[in-house]
Amino acid sequence: MLDKVIFYFFAAIAVSSAALMVTRRNAVHSAIFLITTLLATAGIFLQLRAEFIFIVQIILYVGGIMVLFIFVIMLVNLDVALHQIKFARQKWVALVVVLALAAQVGVMFWTTGEMPGQGFPVLAAAPANRLPAGNAEAVAKSLFGTYLLPFEIASVLLLVAMIGAVVMAKKRA
Amino acid sequence: MLPIGHYLFLSMALFILGVIGVITRRNVIVVLMSIELILNAVNINLVAFSRLYGDVAGQVFALFIIADAAAEAAVGLGIIIAFFRNRETVLADEMDLLKW
């Protein structure tokens, strides 16, 4: 019961903030709504007992990426954009395409059963006591054990991205 | 944990909203933010299935996606800043240098 309440609470916040985000004229408002969406998503992760991903989402996504976005929005003076139209010329075509995509996914759900979830092979969720004792320890064991090579490659990727961003944003002397 | 369909539905809703943002908005920064929304929807999907099967690999993959999203946001915003310095605009309609 508590699970349901928490899930619906965070899901409602996530979907409504996302809808508000893609329709705001002011970019800073969009950024704020994206922050609330990301925080709600972190709440969903916590509800799924994935504590490490919850805190990583908050530290990296909200505390890192969104700060970067807000810096850039303030650097790029957007007063001009406030008085112009916000949706591109292709908005009706785009809406039709998106509705087609949504219909495809909906049909897929529908043909596998009446309601989403019931058509899937009956799998009992791993009971909470079968989950490893500490989520952070389990993720760490997996990250530094089985997935060590992707971990190292991801760190090289981040280094390359860091250098690239610095070089691109530098003022030419 | 709720039946897996709930998480899939939520993930689909966020994905669709992100796609709407990417295709429809003129402001390139909002397009980038919608891409982050799409990546988040995928993360929810991964973590939900990881909990369903009790396998932590889904969460590790979500971790890599978050790291990758950070790198992509940094590089993308660097490109936007460089472009803004030259052309004074962030609207996708006005970025038409390569049009014939």
Place this chain on the structure above:
Amino acid sequence: MQAATQATIDFLKLYWAPLLCGVVIVAVLPLIAGYIVLVERKLMADMQARLGPMRVGPHGLLQPIADAVKLLIKEDIIPDDADKMVFWLAPVFSVGAALLAIGGLAFGPAFQIGVNLNIGILFVVGISALGIFGIVLGGWASNSHYSLMGALRSSAQLVSYETAGGMALVSGLLLAGTLNIKSIVEAQATQGVWFGFLAPVAFFTYLVASIAETNRAPFDLPEAESELVAGYMTEFSGFRWSLYFLAEYTNMIVVASVATTLFLGGWLRPFAGIRWLNFLDFVPPLLMIGIGCYCVLRMPRQPSRVQQIFMLAVAGLCFVAALVLAGPVLLPFVKPLMAARVKPFYAGIHGGFWFIFKVSAYLYFFMWLRFTIPRYRFDQLMRLGWHFLIPLSIINVLVVGLALIVGSYFNLQGWALLLATTPAAILALVAALVILSMEQKSQAREETSSVTDFYAG
């Protein structure tokens, strides 16, 4: 409907303690923050050879209440072109993040505020990083150049020092082996040595980084009165400003608690493992008795009758506290049978005392620095963070890991581990200083070369 009420009752029965703690924090912490401000003003006065607030209440003790009332009844001014929603939201972000971070802490073996999280320390550090948004959005929403510049500078400073502080915490966590707050303090208890001794470089780095994280002097350029007119807080008046203020002092308590938990042994008394030093358990009651006696001795020299009575009241409170602290320690001698039942209280009360003592010492050091050292210029600040502290903390993670491997090879435990970690710490410091000097040389070379170009035309 029936199921819903039943579920609510079950939820309340399970989680009434954290909920109560949450309500108490939100209600009491503004008062505590106000009194920390009074302590700071009194300390500042003492270090400047004056008396500080003395008028409002005996020895100025009602000053925070007077300040709070003044701030609450002040007019709420919103700049003309300010974005009203964001202007309202910005202080909420700051205060919300700070108060939520307090919820992850634990003040004693049984005094945890919220739930004992598996990711305790990471939760506190991550949530307190959300306060950056309060600063950036506040500066932007004020629609004023000074505010925006102050906000951007302040958030750039916070982000830079967050990296260094986080890496310093990682070095400490390598020694602890877990993120759980209780387990970290238990690890220090089993190893018998505080991690601040085993990783002094990490402690020093975290100290400096936490001063920069909370925008305290000497890193308070973005909000100093003589610089940018209070920076991002310029346009906020009355209650909104008090929210920012509350967030800053709550952040101070949070970083002090994190440093105490990880580096200073949390709620352990000094030398917790050594039995023949058990007489140190008498230090808390003796300290309280000492303060009480001092108050009694100073009573005749007070200028007015009210203040004399006040001194006696303070002395009485100290003696009561000494009795409470001494009770569990003396009881084993008086009634050995009750000793076993009283042991958890003993650990709890003394643990709480030592924790608050260490946090107060840390905050005293913050305030001492504020009144002693001149302010850093912003580029000096950024250079210190990026060119010295971040390489230092990264190298420190490496060498602490190496020291741990060496230590486990030779099976060193507790204090013996110092043999491995001290050379590691010296190595890290030397390497970071070498990097800093290399950078200074290259910058000097760059400056001289550009001067030459200018003269060449």
